[in-house]
Amino acid sequence: MKAPPFAYARARSLAEAFDLIERPGARILAGGQSLIPSLNMRLASPQLLVDITRLKELATIEARQAGLQVGALVTHSQILLSAEIRQRVGLLAQAAAHVAHPAIRNRGTLGGSLALADPAAEYPAVALALNATLVLKHRRGERRVSAGNFFKGLFETDLRPGEILAAAEFPKVERCAFLELARRHGDYAIVGLAGIADASGRRIAFFGVGATPVLAEKASRAASLDAALEALPKDLDPAGDLYHSPATKLHLARVLLERAWTPLSKPH
Amino acid sequence: MDTAVETTLTVNGTTLTRRIEPRVHLVDFLRDELGLTGSHIGCEHGVCGACTVRVNGEIVRGCLMLAVQADGCKVETVEGLSDSRELEKLQKAFHERNALQCGFCTPGMLMAAQDLLNAGGKPSREEIRTHISGNYCRCTGYQAIVDAIEDCLNGQG
Numbered sequence: 001m002k003a004p005p006f007a008y009a010r011a012r013s014l015a016e017a018f019d020l021i022e023r024p025g026a027r028i029l030a031g032g033q034s035l036i037p038s039l040n041m042r043l044a045s046p047q048l049l050v051d052i053t054r055l056k057e058l059a060t061i062e063a064r065q066a067g068l069q070v071g072a073l074v075t076h077s078q079i080l081l082s083a084e085i086r087q088r089v090g091l092l093a094q095a096a097a098h099v100a101h102p103a104i105r106n107r108g109t110l111g112g113s114l115a116l117a118d119p120a121a122e123y124p125a126v127a128l129a130l131n132a133t134l135v136l137k138h139r140r141g142e143r144r145v146s147a148g149n150f151f152k153g154l155f156e157t158d159l160r161p162g163e164i165l166a167a168a169e170f171p172k173v174e175r176c177a178f179l180e181l182a183r184r185h186g187d188y189a190i191v192g193l194a195g196i197a198d199a200s201g202r203r204i205a206f207f208g209v210g211a212t213p214v215l216a217e218k219a220s221r222a223a224s225l226d227a228a229l230e231a232l233p234k235d236l237d238p239a240g241d242l243y244h245s246p247a248t249k250l251h252l253a254r255v256l257l258e259r260a261w262t263p264l265s266k267p268h
Numbered sequence: 269m270d271t272a273v274e275t276t277l278t279v280n281g282t283t284l285t286r287r288i289e290p291r292v293h294l295v296d297f298l299r300d301e302l303g304l305t306g307s308h309i310g311c312e313h314g315v316c317g318a319c320t321v322r323v324n325g326e327i328v329r330g331c332l333m334l335a336v337q338a339d340g341c342k343v344e345t346v347e348g349l350s351d352s353r354e355l356e357k358l359q360k361a362f363h364e365r366n367a368l369q370c371g372f373c374t375p376g377m378l379m380a381a382q383d384l385l386n387a388g389g390k391p392s393r394e395e396i397r398t399h400i401s402g403n404y405c406r407c408t409g410y411q412a413i414v415d416a417i418e419d420c421l422n423g424q425g
Binding site for chain 2: 005029033036037039040041049051103104107185
């Protein structure tokens with residue numbers, strides 16, 4: 001189908017973007033790889049699209065202490081190509097390989113995926129596992145929100161009117177595992193796992209199992225794989241989808257947990 | 269309400285300026301306004317890959333980009349790459365391997381496959397399949413398409 005009519009404005013600066021998004025019915029357009037399909041299917045009907053894709057200051061990758069700050073407009077393809085991301089935040093690079101297909105990765109962005117908060121998307125779970133900090137800018141300043149507090153519900157985040165997700169800060173982590181089961185490579189996940197391990201322990205997040213990514217706290221704390229597998233139903237209560245029952249999803253989550261356990265358990 | 273936006277873009281080497289309604293997708297603009305009907309419209313929500321075109325050297329979905337977003341961009345379609353003979357080897361290999369039947373997916377498939385060839389290296393059959401995983405073909409079962417791309421990678425195209 002074709003998108004409904006709307007007006008379009010390209011922001012030339014962040015200040016101009018803040019003005020534009022306060023207009024009635026305005027929505028931010030970044031890579032558009034989720035927003036434009038929803039327009040085509042008439043699931044969304046904004047009055048104004050504010051195109052922020054030319055704001056270069058939102059497309060940088062910068063070292064922050066041991067970690068990295070990745071701008072919201074960095075595309076999936078750029079994440080895959082970045083040596084810095086591969087070395088410091090390998091989990092993000094691993095996840096990007098599962099996002100859609102090359103033609104979509106060339107336009108879709110990190111910030112778009114995080115701000116949309118699709119429950120089957122990869123980056124929200126990565127942000128949760130890494131306990132990333134999301135930088136939300138407003139004309140009067142910025143807020144820094146941890147991933148655990150950012151994802152509120154189905155397609156619902158802590159972003160407030162007038163705010164733009166500018167960047168995400170990821171700590172450096174060496175041990176990580178990213179696994180995803182999908183019907184076809186690049187499709188949305190049936191169930192996925194993003195996990196890390198450091199001196200303070202494991203943080204294993206699942207996606208495709210609820211309204212938001214879910215941190216499997218009990219399984220993460222378990223002393224053995226058997227204990228983790230047993231604890232997992234206390235962490236996850238997946239709803240079924242068109243093809244998979246809740247029991248199937250839980251089974252598949254256990255399969256991924258088993259596969260991820262060894263890479264997340266090696267001694268330092 | 270007039271919401272049209274003056275947009276200047278270069279399509280297959282020709283720079284042009286048009287007033288374009290924001291709701292018009294890039295592929296609709298190319299087909300309806302410029303008559304470049306080689307890029308096809310299948311699903312219109314980014315799944316099938318039939319509308320694949322190149323913007324500033326990178327392949328994109330023509331149905332997931334607004335034409336007004338292409339302002340200042342260099343757009344290349346299957347017609348442009350065909351005329352410049354960039355696709356010549358692939359086209360020959362597709363012909364020889366019978367890598368199309370109805371041909372609806374072929375322009376998008378060629379754009380995706382050429383992107384892989386331009387990246388260099390020696391991808392495996394599995395990697396070829398992954399690269400074209402965003403392009404649907406309902407006739408061939410893909411085997412012949414992978415064969416044709418592999419021929420080009422092996423210098424036999």
